[in-house]
Amino acid sequence: MLSVKSELLTALAAELERLAPGAASLARFESPKLAAHGDWACTAAMPLAKQLKTNPRPLAQQLVAALQAQPAFGRWVQELEIAGPGFINLRLQPAAQQQVLREVLQAGAHYGCQPSNGQRVLVEFVSANPTGPLHVGHARQAALGDAICNLLHSQGWQVHREFYYNDAGVQIETLARSVHLRALGHKPGDPEWPESAYNGDYIADIAAGFLARQTVRADDRSYSASGDPADLDGLREFAVAWLRHEQDLDLQALAVRFDQYYLESSLYTSGRVAQTVQRLVESGHTYEQDGALWLRSTAFGDDKDRVMRKSATVAPDGSPLEGGYTYFVPDVAYHISKWERGYTKVVNIQGSDHHGTIARVRAGLQAAGVGIPSGYPDYVLHTMVRVLRGGQEVKISKRAGSYVTLRDLIEWTSRDAVRFFLLSRKPDTEYTFDVDLAVQQNNDNPVYYVQYAHARICSVLAAWGGAREQLQTVDLSPLQGPQAQALLRLLARYPEVLSNAAADFAPHDVSFYLRELAAAYHSYYDAERILVDDPLLKHARLALVAATAQVLHNGLALLGVSAPVKM
Numbered sequence: 001m002l003s004v005k006s007e008l009l010t011a012l013a014a015e016l017e018r019l020a021p022g023a024a025s026l027a028r029f030e031s032p033k034l035a036a037h038g039d040w041a042c043t044a045a046m047p048l049a050k051q052l053k054t055n056p057r058p059l060a061q062q063l064v065a066a067l068q069a070q071p072a073f074g075r076w077v078q079e080l081e082i083a084g085p086g087f088i089n090l091r092l093q094p095a096a097q098q099q100v101l102r103e104v105l106q107a108g109a110h111y112g113c114q115p116s117n118g119q120r121v122l123v124e125f126v127s128a129n130p131t132g133p134l135h136v137g138h139a140r141q142a143a144l145g146d147a148i149c150n151l152l153h154s155q156g157w158q159v160h161r162e163f164y165y166n167d168a169g170v171q172i173e174t175l176a177r178s179v180h181l182r183a184l185g186h187k188p189g190d191p192e193w194p195e196s197a198y199n200g201d202y203i204a205d206i207a208a209g210f211l212a213r214q215t216v217r218a219d220d221r222s223y224s225a226s227g228d229p230a231d232l233d234g235l236r237e238f239a240v241a242w243l244r245h246e247q248d249l250d251l252q253a254l255a256v257r258f259d260q261y262y263l264e265s266s267l268y269t270s271g272r273v274a275q276t277v278q279r280l281v282e283s284g285h286t287y288e289q290d291g292a293l294w295l296r297s298t299a300f301g302d303d304k305d306r307v308m309r310k311s312a313t314v315a316p317d318g319s320p321l322e323g324g325y326t327y328f329v330p331d332v333a334y335h336i337s338k339w340e341r342g343y344t345k346v347v348n349i350q351g352s353d354h355h356g357t358i359a360r361v362r363a364g365l366q367a368a369g370v371g372i373p374s375g376y377p378d379y380v381l382h383t384m385v386r387v388l389r390g391g392q393e394v395k396i397s398k399r400a401g402s403y404v405t406l407r408d409l410i411e412w413t414s415r416d417a418v419r420f421f422l423l424s425r426k427p428d429t430e431y432t433f434d435v436d437l438a439v440q441q442n443n444d445n446p447v448y449y450v451q452y453a454h455a456r457i458c459s460v461l462a463a464w465g466g467a468r469e470q471l472q473t474v475d476l477s478p479l480q481g482p483q484a485q486a487l488l489r490l491l492a493r494y495p496e497v498l499s500n501a502a503a504d505f506a507p508h509d510v511s512f513y514l515r516e517l518a519a520a521y522h523s524y525y526d527a528e529r530i531l532v533d534d535p536l537l538k539h540a541r542l543a544l545v546a547a548t549a550q551v552l553h554n555g556l557a558l559l560g561v562s563a564p565v566k567m
Contacts, residue, residue: 002103002495004076004096005029005040011070015063016044023048029090031493038081038089039097039489045086056086064088097485098476100492104547105472109554112495117156122338123149125349126251126258127164130243131175132200134250136385136433137351139406142256143422143560144382145349147507150558152347155502160343161257164334166264167240174198175243176236182207183229206242210235218244220261250406254415255560267333273325276333276368277308285367297363300374306360328357332364339365339372346377347505352428355381380505382427389435413438416561420447423559424511441567446515450552451564453518457549458565460530464542471543478540483524487548490517494551498558507559514555521548 013027026048029040045063049056064080067073073080076096081089104111125145128138149159166172178197186192188199197203209216213227216238223241226234251257267273277293280286285296286308293309309325338346350357358379365372387394387404389412394404409418417438424446425431443449461468479488494513501509530541553563 002100004092004099007072008076008090011072012042012044012067015066015070016048018066019059019063020048020052023051031496032089035486035489037083038079038091039492040090040092042088042090043086045088049086057082060086060088094477094480097488097492098479100488101476101543101547102472104491104550105468105543108550109557111550111554112498113154114156114499116158118158119156119345120158120160120343121152121345121347122160122162122341122343123152123347123349124162124164126247126256127350128247129166129171130240130247131171132198132243133202134247134406135403136387136406136409137382138250139254139409139418140382140385140422140427140431141349141351142251142254142406143419144380144427144507146254146256147419147423147510147559148347148349148380148502148505150560151498151502151505151507151510154498154558157345157502161259162262163258163260164262164264168265172236172240175239176232178203179206179210179239180229180232180235183211183235202243202246206239209242210238214238216241216245219248219258220244253407253410254418262334262337264330264334267330267337272333272337273330276336276364277325277329279368279370280308280332280364283367283369295360295364295367297360297367300363300366302359302363306363328360328364331357331361332368335361335365335377336368336370336372338377339370347380348377349380349382352381352383354379378505380427383430385422386430386432387435388432391436394435409433409435416451417445417447419560420450420511423507426506426508446511447561448567450514450518450556451562452567453521454549454552454556454563455565455567456525457521457545457552460545461542461549462565464531464538466542468546471539471546474539474543475536476540476543478537479544481528483520483527484541484544486520487517487524487544490520491547491551494555510555510558514552514559517548517552517555521545521552 009027009029013024016023016026023044026044028044029042032038032041045060046056049059052059060082064082067077067080076093077090078093079091081091083089107113123145125148126134126138126142128134134142145161149161153159174196175198177194178199181193181197182203187204188197210225211227211229213225215222215224218241221241221244223234223237225238229235280295281293285299287294287296291310292307295306295308297306298304306328307326308329335346362374362376365376366374387409406418412435418433421433421438422431437445438447439445441448443452479485490513497509497513501507524545528541530538530545532538532541549563556563
């Protein structure tokens with residue numbers, strides 16, 4: 001179908017160019033919302049009529065007459081009709097619709113993918129400070145970021161996955177104090193235990209490991225404990241390494257990986273924060289007021305100016321002391337680092353509580369005057385996740401102390417269920433994860449419904465016993481029924497679904513599509529027997545279902561979900 005579409009677009013562009021120089025750029029096809037309106041629609045007559053100052057419908061009639069004389073349209077198009085003010089609806093020949101099966105079976109796992117575009121993109125996601133286990137909000141962000149990376153890669157991008165975190169600052173000091181108290185034998189509820197301390201069982205585990213002089217290794221660091229409770233610096237380093245190791249286990253359980261871990265503290269030690277502040281001051285977009293340094297961010301679309309430094313007190317290494325730089329200053333420095341590393345496209349996956357940082361970070365990047373465009377970086381914000389189990393909301397994990405962890409969710413259900421469920425809604429919509437639904441093996445469970453369609457096809461192919469490769473050249477003309485036609489149309493849509501989902505950072509569109517494709521297959525299976533006696537009919541139907549299985553497999557893989565052959 002891609003080759004058919006390319007032929008027809010080339011012919012359409014040529015006719016549009018004959019009508020008006022430069023009009024070839026209007027050559028595109030859209031998918032009608034209703035199948036009854038045809039396979040594709042062309043809207044070029046309306047903008048072209050405005051340009052030529054004429055009526056679009058007669059122009060559409062002129063264009064249709066010219067297209068009907070084109071060999072490509074004569075070969076692949078069954079009917080051209082004009083609708084409304086000048087829409088041109090195309091209904092394809094059965095042979096054109098069936099062409100998609102050959103493309104799917106030949107391309108295999110690469111169907112829907114684009115060749116390299118030579119461009120690099122950095123996707124930052126999860127980015128949780130190592131102060132506790134990853135929670136279900138991090139799970140949503142991990143699934144979302146990983147799927148977006150997969151989508152961008154499928155469309156030709158060279159993708160760099162980055163995890164940004166702070167190993168210093170107030171939260172890390174609170175972590176160190178909490179572990180120190182545990183190492184001294186204190187616990188939550190004791191008079192010595194401060195209200196701000198972390199209370200989960202993991203704090204006791206860290207303290208026990210430190211006293212036992214354990215060595216912990218994470219993807220980006222390792223540390224051996226001294227065992228001395230008075231060694232506060234060592235205790236802090238051990239706690240960070242221990243929790244980074246725990247985060248790695250969480251991410252491995254969800255099959256998420258990163259190319260780089262970037263430390264916020266390195267922005268200070270490398271001088272990047274100081275350099276960024278200097279750039280902003282020299283740009284003339286800062287001012288002093290009430291002893292604080294402000295950025296005039298309203299000049300770049302922010303709703304109010306932002307404090308950069310609460311006081312001028314800065315340590316010799318450039319790091320802020322109490323009352324030093326506010327959070328958005330290292331954020332600006334970090335994004336300048338991304339730009340200077342050559343990432344002209346950057347996507348940040350963050351919780352919706354970061355909404356207020358978007359305008360100020362972009363304003364800071366504009367004020368810095370380093371050539372960064374105004375819409376840099378892109379943001380995808382997601383809401384938190386509620387968890388239901390046994391009809392009741394679950395809010396507390398014994399291990400974490402105050403929230404459900406990522407690994408809790410996986411242990412209660414499965415990696416596949418967690419990924420598919422968390423990618424089944426737009427990121428900015430509220431989502432309730434129903435644990436009981438996620439373990440059901442019926443059609444109410446969306447991941448089971450899609451996986452079962454794939455497994456059902458695999459069982460048919462196994463019963464047939466032939467090689468899928470031989471289906472690439474079979475006669476497809478027997479595929480005439482309405483259920484078969486519905487499957488063909490959906491298979492042809494898959495490349496467009498991927499392209500749009502990647503452009504919109506919308507992996508939920510892929511999960512919607514997979515559910516629709518699974519439903520179409522189940523309807524087809526109920527309507528037509530596949531392993532019939534007639535070899536011509538049997539092989540055509542086998543080609544159809546084999547292509548359907550391939551696309552189900554491809555789409556599930558992009559979401560990080562398995563495609564079982566048996567269930």
